[in-house]
Amino acid sequence: MKTDPVTPADLVRSVIAVPPLARAADGSADVEQNRKIVGWMAEGGVSSFLYGGNANFYHLGLAEFPSVLDMMVEIAPADGWMIPAFGPDFGKALDQVRILRDYDFPTAMALPMNGPTKPAGVATGLRRIADAYGRPITAYVRAENYFAPRDMAALIADGVVCVVKYAVERADPGTDRYLSELVEAIGTERLVSGIGERPAIVHVLDFGVAAFTSGSVTIAPHMSTAILKALKSRDRQTAEALRERFLAFEDQRDAHSPIVVLHDAVQLVGIAETGPIQPYLANLDPGQVAGVADAAKALYEENRRYLSDPAT
Numbered sequence: 001m002k003t004d005p006v007t008p009a010d011l012v013r014s015v016i017a018v019p020p021l022a023r024a025a026d027g028s029a030d031v032e033q034n035r036k037i038v039g040w041m042a043e044g045g046v047s048s049f050l051y052g053g054n055a056n057f058y059h060l061g062l063a064e065f066p067s068v069l070d071m072m073v074e075i076a077p078a079d080g081w082m083i084p085a086f087g088p089d090f091g092k093a094l095d096q097v098r099i100l101r102d103y104d105f106p107t108a109m110a111l112p113m114n115g116p117t118k119p120a121g122v123a124t125g126l127r128r129i130a131d132a133y134g135r136p137i138t139a140y141v142r143a144e145n146y147f148a149p150r151d152m153a154a155l156i157a158d159g160v161v162c163v164v165k166y167a168v169e170r171a172d173p174g175t176d177r178y179l180s181e182l183v184e185a186i187g188t189e190r191l192v193s194g195i196g197e198r199p200a201i202v203h204v205l206d207f208g209v210a211a212f213t214s215g216s217v218t219i220a221p222h223m224s225t226a227i228l229k230a231l232k233s234r235d236r237q238t239a240e241a242l243r244e245r246f247l248a249f250e251d252q253r254d255a256h257s258p259i260v261v262l263h264d265a266v267q268l269v270g271i272a273e274t275g276p277i278q279p280y281l282a283n284l285d286p287g288q289v290a291g292v293a294d295a296a297k298a299l300y301e302e303n304r305r306y307l308s309d310p311a312t
């Protein structure tokens with residue numbers, strides 16, 4: 001498992017997978033099923049695994065936190081970069097990074113707080129959390145002006161933040177003044193696109209961000225890895241043709257909850273038993289299952305076809 005400090009090169013060596021967290025029927029994190037998920041992605045060229053939103057870390061309590069971190073260490077591939085998350089509120093974040101100090105993860109991600117915040121307060125909070133952790137943290141922005149670009153530049157310059165995951169959704173990802181301001185303030189080498197395959201091409205090729213995170217890579221790791229490869233060689237046409245195959249599944253995720261659909265889809269296609277999702281989320285409603293299963297199986301099948309013949 002990677003334990004040395006994060007460098008810009010780490011961000012581009014693999015798609016940064018954001019997998020679900022499989023749980024056993026009793027609700028405990030299931031080591032063997034999570035190992036299967038990681039192993040499947042590793043076969044597809046993935047070596048970076050971020051346990052954050054899709055693993056529903058938002059609702060992970062303090063008491064369970066160490067056992068889930070232990071599991072991440074246990075299932076990490078030899079060359080794997082495992083990134084846990086903490087938060088989203090400041091108090092839980094501080095408590096969790098005190099636990100994280102006992103582990104060798106080189107960074108951990110601050111989940112974005114979807115509640116009362118001010119940009120200056122977020123900047124101060126991230127600085128205090130990183131101080132308590134004693135290591136640089138990964139920042140995650142999902143909402144316009146969550147933090148000020150100039151504050152983020154200072155946090156990076158001071159070694160407080162080592163990666164920024166950008167996930168503000170736009171109808172047209174090519175029109176994004178906040179992202180432009182962020183690029184202007186912090187550059188691109190520590191900035192990753194954080195909304196999966198859909199906006200990744202525009203973020204990487206047009207805004208210059210370094211790489212991208214993905215949930216659907218859990219279903220189709222070989223094709224997602226191929227998108228990263230195409231982006232690295234600035235082959236937009238290949239990247240777009242591959243991305244097209246993800247969209248029906250991404251539509252299901254957008255329609256019913258990206259986290260829940262991914263969690264249940266991994267089981268529906270037979271990669272692993274993901275089991276019950278932690279409240280306050282809930283598994284798919286019965287009426288949603290058929291549509292999700294169809295789209296997930298189609299994506300999984302596209303990946304299998306790609307694997308047997310990348311030219312198709």
Ligand SMILES: N[C@@H](CC=O)C(=O)O
Nearest residue numbers: 018194195196214215
């Ligand atoms: N939210 C995106 C990327 C992960 O953070 C996804 O699930 O595809």
